[in-house]
Amino acid sequence: MTPSNKQIRLRSLLVGMTAIFLLSAVIFRLFWIQAVDASFLRERAEKTWEKQAMIRPDRGSIMDRNGHVLxxxxxxxxxxxxxxxxxxxxxxxxxxxxxxxIPEESLLKRLTNKEAKHVELRHTGNYKVSREVRDRVMKLGLDGVYPIQTTSRQYLEGSQASHVLGFVNVEGDPAGGVEQRYNNVLKGKAGSIRFQKDAKGNKAPHSTEAFHPPENGKDLVLTLDREIQYQMEKSLDQTVARYQAKGATAIAADPQTGEILAMASRPHFNPAQYDSTWKRGENDVNTAVSAQYEPGSTFKIVTLAASIEEGLFDSRETFQSGTIEVGNRTIRDWNAQGWGEISFAEGVYLSSNVAFVRLGERLGEDRLVRYIDRFGFGNITNRTGQATGIDLPAEGKGVFFGHAPLHPTERATSAFGQGIAVTPIQQVMAVSAIANNGILVRPHVVKEIRNPSTGKAERKESPKVIRKDVVSPQTAKEVRLLLQGAVNDGTGQEARMEGYTVGGKTGTAQKPLPGGKGYASGQYIVSFIGFAPVDKPRVVVYVAVDEPKEGQGGTVAAPAARDIMKHALQEMGVAPDGEERDPAEAKKRNAPAAKVLKNWVQHPVDEAVAEIRGEGWNPQVLGGGREVIRQYPAAGERGVKENVYLITEDPPALAMPDLTGLPLREALALCRVLGLEAETTGEGYVRSQSIPAGERIMDAERIQLNLQPPD
Structure with missing residues (x-):
């Protein structure tokens, strides 16, 4: 049936109206997009076109006081x-x-994960790998396996100074030490870059970009001396092993500046392998600044100084040693029966508890409390003491009585270091005030903060004086002379050193039972604190040993303190006669004349070899590089050994040099330059090495050196 004209017109009108409606909708939508949603959609488009990436800054390096990178x-x-x-x-x-x-089963589980498209092969602890491991993984040629570049911390001295340094975990968070305390200085500020990209995600040609460079972290220069630190760690390890001790701690400080030259605690950990060696509750505490325990007889130095300052001490006056009654308690000397009638000077030498109880009685509570506070410990009538302010985390304050007036027995025991708890660093700084003519300074471990680009110091730490007149210089000198007598003729004789005058005091403190009710039988902390030279002390050394199987402070801690002290004085350039010399000269004072080595780093190898030979040395080139990247001995050092080692490549490509015949210190220094952590047995000169001479170092991180004394 043929449609009528009316039907045709109606259909045409309907089609036309539909077309007009659709066209109107399109026009309206275009208007809406361009006028209303324009900014929103453009922003979404730009996010699609653009890519923004964060640029991580380099974390600052940490060096010892002589510029050795730690x-x-x-x-x-x-x-x-x-x-x-x-x-x-x-x-x-x-x-x-x-x-x-990573266990094979664990890897397989991740590699067959049906719910993931990409996986990172992480494991408990540190899952970041070195360049050498990355290269070995990529050589396997496994499809889909790729590396993501990041950074990690390299601790060149292994476990040395672990509690002072702390560590940075795999997530980039610092834990302990200066890594935590100075995190804002070390971490820097992140940068960013924003650019237009193509469909594949690559930077589009001729596109504009916004670039904000990162600010790299600052470098820290510590007050620690790497060589003194090494000797301290070695002495502590030997002492702990010999006496089967539960733990130990040691501090070496410059009493004039408050600079900490070395600090170590046992048990410790390796920050380079924190994931397997750091154990919370076992070795995570820096006991040198955090531990709080009864100081014992080392605290008698405070009572002695206060008595002399107040004119209450006569070294020739005599008293009956052995026992003394205080309230309803009998206090005894450490040998129970005493030594009969002796002078107060002898009481100091022999560490008589009775002598110091009598001195405490003469001082009275007010003066005794005041002097303990003046020496930096805080007020013992309060519950807690006063922190020294050292720039390390988790410093303890000390634990005191928390009431006034003190009971007679509390006043008596305080005079000889019992009944209160203090920290090792508090004791070191108190004795440093005696060594520094009555001036109390704040301890610190950071010497300066450097700009990594220019190498210039942006901030230098100067000595911070807390109190100028703890006691008079005359009192300080008299105390030093009496403490010299304690070393020469008393309980500290194991601390004597040939060529140096030493003053000091031993301590043996019984450990209190949990809850503070009484003392544990047979559990002691033995200690020694001393300084040298007596006339003008340059170093104060404290050593405490926790629960040795045998011995007292004079036999256990004093020998370790002596070895640390002697090494520190030599490193500082203090000659045996007490006359100070330039450290570099003092170390080599008995050596034949030698020229100072130039800095050959970043110089062509051929140029360095020619000039070194011309100076009469024997250059040993390690690696096949064209430019020197490291050298040993370091620039500015003197020496008479014939070899100068020029390192031209990173350790994996290097052939191991022959260390046999070298003295331990030089062998260790060369190992550090090669990036190897040396483990030693014996003493003297290198007899054999676990990595044979001429063999490539590859990814080795440790080397065993066997030593023997010279013939």
Whole structure:
């Protein structure tokens, strides 16, 4: 049936109206997009076109006082996998397991994860790998396996100064030490870059970009001396092993400036391997600043100084040693029966408790409390003491009585270091005031903060005086002479050194039972604190040993303190006769004349070799590089050894040099330059080495050196 004209017109009108409606909708939508949603949509489009990336700053390095790098940032990698491209998960797990030190079963579980497209091969602890491990992984040629570049901290001295340094975990968070205390200085500020990208995500040509460079972290120069620190760690290890002790701590400080020259605690950990060596509640505490325990007889120095300052001490006056009654308690000397009638000077030498109880009675409570406070410990009638303010985290304050007036027995025991708890660093700074003619200074471990680009100091730490007149210089000198007598003729004789005058005091403190009710039988902390030379002390050394199986402060702690003290004085350039010399000269005062080495780093190898030979040395080139990247001995050092080692490549490519015949110190220094942590047995000169001479170092991190004394 043929449609009528009316029907045709009606259909045409309907089609026309529909077309007009659709066109109107399109026009309205275009208007809405361009006028109303324009800014919103453009912003979404720009997010699609643009890419913004954060640029991580380099964390600052940490050096010792002489510029030796202790900690630095290095390239590291996380191994990741594109699961869609991985063809054989079982084979990949088998090959990657030994390289990444992740159990094969754990790897396979991750590589067959149906819910993920990409996985990072992380394991408990530190899952970042070195460049060498990355290269070995990539050589496997596994489809879908790729590295993600990041950074990690490299601790060049292994476990040395671990509690002072702290560590940075795999997430970049600092824990303990200066890494935590100075995190805002070390970490720097992140930068960013924003640019237009193409469909593949690459930077579009001729596109504009916004670039904000990162600010790298500042470098820290510590007050620690690497060589003194090494000797301290070695002495503590030997002492702990010999006496089967539960733990130990030691501090070496410059009494004039408050600079900490070395600080160590046992048990300790290796910050380079914190994931396997750091144990919370076992070795995470820096006992040198955090531990609080009864000081014992080392605290008698405060009572002695106060008595002399107040004119209450006569070294020739005599008293009956052995026992003394205080309230309803009998206080005894450490040998129970005493030594009969002796002088107060002898009471100091022999560490008589009775002598110091009598001195405490003469002082009276007010003066005794005041002098303990003046020496930096705080008011013992309060519950807690006064922190020294050292720039390390978790410093203890000391634990005191918390009431006034004191009971007669509390006043008596305080006079000889019992009944109160203080920290090792508090004791060191109190004795430093005696060594520093009555001036109390604040201890610190950071010497300066440097700009890593220019190498110039942006901030230098100067000595901070807390109190100028703890006691008079005359009193301080008299105390030093009496403490010299304690070393020469009393309980500290094991601390005597040939050529140096030493003053000091031993201590043996019984450990209190949990809850403070009584003392544990047979559990002691033995200690020694001393200084040298007596006339003008340059170093104060404190050593405490926790629960040795045998011995007292004079036999256990004093020998370790003596060794640390002697090494420190030599490093500081203090000659045996007490006359100060330039440290570099003092170390080599008995050596033949030698020229100062130039800095050959970043110089062409051929140029360095020619000039070194011309100076009469024997250059030893390690590696096949064209430019010197490190050298030993270091620039500015003197020496008469014939070899100068020029390192031209990173350790994996280097052949191990022959260390046999070298003295321990030089062998250790060369190992540090090569990036190797040396473990030693014996003493003297290197007899054999675990990495044979001429063998490539590859990814080795440790070397065993066997030593023997010279013939």
């Amino acid at each position: 900690v630095r940032e290095r390239d590291a990698y996380i191994i990741a996998v594109d699961l869609k491209r991985l063809k054989d998960p079982e084979k990949a797990a088998q090959q990657l397991s030994p390289l990444l030190e």
